[in-house]
Amino acid sequence: MREKFIIDGARFDTIEGFFCEVDEVFTKDLTFRTGHNLDAYNDILRGGFGRHERGEPIAILWKNAAKSRSDFGYPATAKYCEDKLKRCHPLNRDIVKKQIIDALNEIGPTLMDEIIEITLYDKRSGHDCTLEFEE
Structure with a gap:
């Protein structure tokens, strides 16, 4: 069974806010600051940053996705x-x-399209994510 993580679009409205949300949701007890860019997001999905193991399949629920689609148009x-x-x-x-x-x-x-594409598929990083939206 996949561990479920929740990204909530109500908690951010900028790309920097999104990266802060990603840090909050997917990392724990790091001794360094993650890169706030799409490449770093891709790396974080792979795992090994304190919340799930490297390569572990995960499920992501994106709440308030309609807001994020608008914010990242x-x-x-x-x-x-x-x-x-x-x-x-x-x-x-x-x-x-x-x-x-x-x-x-x-x-x-759009930026939202890019985030979705990275979330769902990137053979280079080896992450295995499902993505569900709650509008």
């Missing part, structure tokens, strides 16, 4: 990419600039 996606552009490798700048343009034109995946 195209405007938040554009802002996230603008922030990413400030610190990305110079060879990636054109890709990130296109992501900003796409988000401003409401094309392609």
